Amino acid sequence: MMTAMGKTTQNSNALLLREGDDVAVLLADISRDDVVTVRGGENLQVITAVDDIPRFHKISLREMSQNTEIVRGGYKIGRATQEISGGAWVHTHNLISRRAQDVKKTQGN
Amino acid sequence: MIQAVDHYWGYKRENGSPGIRNYLLVLNVTGLTEPTAKRVHTCLPGSVYASTPYGMGMLGFDAERTIATLSGLGLNPNVGAVLVLSADRPRAEAVCEKLKEGKKLFHAIVFDEVEHDSLTMTDQALRAGALLGKQISLQQRTKVDIATLMIGMECGLSDPSSGITANLLLGRVTDEHIAQRGSVVFGETLEWLGCEDVLVTRAAHPELGERLQGAVLDREKMAQDAGIDLNGINPNQTNIAGGLTTIEEKASGSIAKSGTVPISGLLQFSERPKTAGLYAMDAPSYSPESLTGFVAAGAQLICFTTGLGNSYCSAVTPTIKLTGNDQTAQRLNHQIDFDCSAILAEESLEAETNRFWQEVVSVSNGGLTYGEILGEGGEAISRFGAAL
Numbered sequence: 402m403m404t405a406m407g408k409t410t411q412n413s414n415a416l417l418l419r420e421g422d423d424v425a426v427l428l429a430d431i432s433r434d435d436v437v438t439v440r441g442g443e444n445l446q447v448i449t450a451v452d453d454i455p456r457f458h459k460i461s462l463r464e465m466s467q468n469t470e471i472v473r474g475g476y477k478i479g480r481a482t483q484e485i486s487g488g489a490w491v492h493t494h495n496l497i498s499r500r501a502q503d504v505k506k507t508q509g510n
Numbered sequence: 511m512i513q514a515v516d517h518y519w520g521y522k523r524e525n526g527s528p529g530i531r532n533y534l535l536v537l538n539v540t541g542l543t544e545p546t547a548k549r550v551h552t553c554l555p556g557s558v559y560a561s562t563p564y565g566m567g568m569l570g571f572d573a574e575r576t577i578a579t580l581s582g583l584g585l586n587p588n589v590g591a592v593l594v595l596s597a598d599r600p601r602a603e604a605v606c607e608k609l610k611e612g613k614k615l616f617h618a619i620v621f622d623e624v625e626h627d628s629l630t631m632t633d634q635a636l637r638a639g640a641l642l643g644k645q646i647s648l649q650q651r652t653k654v655d656i657a658t659l660m661i662g663m664e665c666g667l668s669d670p671s672s673g674i675t676a677n678l679l680l681g682r683v684t685d686e687h688i689a690q691r692g693s694v695v696f697g698e699t700l701e702w703l704g705c706e707d708v709l710v711t712r713a714a715h716p717e718l719g720e721r722l723q724g725a726v727l728d729r730e731k732m733a734q735d736a737g738i739d740l741n742g743i744n745p746n747q748t749n750i751a752g753g754l755t756t757i758e759e760k761a762s763g764s765i766a767k768s769g770t771v772p773i774s775g776l777l778q779f780s781e782r783p784k785t786a787g788l789y790a791m792d793a794p795s796y797s798p799e800s801l802t803g804f805v806a807a808g809a810q811l812i813c814f815t816t817g818l819g820n821s822y823c824s825a826v827t828p829t830i831k832l833t834g835n836d837q838t839a840q841r842l843n844h845q846i847d848f849d850c851s852a853i854l855a856e857e858s859l860e861a862e863t864n865r866f867w868q869e870v871v872s873v874s875n876g877g878l879t880y881g882e883i884l885g886e887g888g889e890a891i892s893r894f895g896a897a898l
Contacts, residue, residue, distance in 0.1 A: 416674060416854065418674055426670055426674055426753075428854055455753065456753075457669060457670035457671060457752060457753040458670070458753040459753065459755070473759060473762065474673065474674075474762050474763075474766075475762075476705060476708070476758065476759075476761075476762035477758060478704075478755065478756050478758040478759035478762065479755065479756040479758055479759065491755070492750075492753070492755050493750060493755055496755045496756065497756065498704070498755075498756035498757050498758055499756075499758065500703065500704050500740075500756075500757050500758060501739075501740060501756070501757065
């Protein structure tokens with residue numbers, strides 16, 4: 402039976418959309434300290450989660466400093482609002498829309 | 511890019527592209543006749559229905575777009591004949607003029623010719639509808655070029671699976687369909703916000719790029735002027751719970767369904783393109799309005815991705831529902847027509863795209879979507895101003 406996991410990647414639980422992305426998308430709920438295997442790039446990547454992260458949410462693949470422009474699928478999706486360690490959950494608590502920030506600046510907020 | 515699909519079996523039309531359905535459309539063009547039109551539609555079980563609840567007093571661009579959309583719905587290739595109902599003669603004539611130009615079979619009834627008696631209108635409409643229905647039922651499908659399909663691409667209630675599965679699949683379909691001289695239209699202007707710079711690079715010429723950017727900025731300004739915090743509504747709370755963090759992220763996932771090929775033009779709501787190609791339509795994101803814009807522009811087929819579920823379809827144009835979320839596909843197995851969650855196995859994106867092309871041809875040849883079977887279709891005409 403062909404599973405959704407593919408022929409060589411039975412144990413992977415995250416997807417890299419494009420080579421060079423800063424984050425991967427989880428394909429299953431994971432817990433802190435789980436090993437995450439990321440496929441989709443040239444090589445399989447392995448990283449340990451430092452947070453509980455829900456399915457389809459993002460995991461950081463490397464350490465990023467505050468204000469880093471985060472790339473997913475080849476698109477810039479926003480800026481880190483604080484330092485983010487590798488294996489961390491990336492979401493509304495540490496990632497902000499650059500567009501929204503720029504709009505606020507224009508409005509003088 | 512292997513998909514040996516070069517034709518489908520459609521209904522040739524006197525003017526324009528073939529249809530994949532052959533409907534009798536009950537087209538109601540004024541609010542006063544809407545109750546009558548609903549009654550007529552109910553008593554013509556094979557018909558489809560499109561209506562505006564508004565009427566006279568509309569001004570300028572708002573009025574012009576309503577007439578254009580009503581006419582466009584009537585002229586859609588999926589429509590074999592139109593039953594036009596109206597309380598206002600000039601409005602009926604404006605729509606019928608367009609139907610005549612498009613050589614579309616129609617019959618119009620206006621209140622002034624039935625002495626404003628809705629029951630007389632009902633009687634005449636049913637009799638006219640019966641004759642039209644009989645006449646169009648005689649037409650057979652013939653083999654037609656796949657390039658004659660205009661496909662509308664839509665997403666609703668996306669989740670992160672959408673941008674990495676279903677929308678990516680539609681992106682490939684877009685690229686492949688444009689390569690075979692077909693047409694694709696996508697809209698939901700506000701969803702381009704955050705990635706409009708990428709769209710600009712894909713514009714066929716620089717002036718188009720400026721207009722694409724302008725469309726996004728105008729829509730953004732519309733929201734700001736209304737005091738809306740864009741980060742509050744887009745992504746919305748459901749998107750955020752599902753893992754989408756920012757407008758840019760959601761936009762990148764949404765825009766994925768437009769593929770990578772150049773954009774040929776920017777259309778107004780319900781504007782019909784003059785040549786084949788990939789078109790962006792500047793229109794609201796809300797599905798009922800977004801879909802009606804595509805259908806009035808001539809789309810015979812709509813591909814509609816959803817992450818968490820969306821039951822709404824066009825009434826005039828078959829709407830294939832697809833999801834890359836396997837839980838959604840299982841839970842909503844009488845809503846989702848195509849489950850592409852197998853794309854999460856990276857190796858099968860091409861295979862799933864080819865499998866989806868078979869679905870496209872199957873529906874084009876007459877295979878029904880769940881939305882058609884369950885009557886989930888409607889049409890909603892956008893408004894662009896207040897009326898007197």
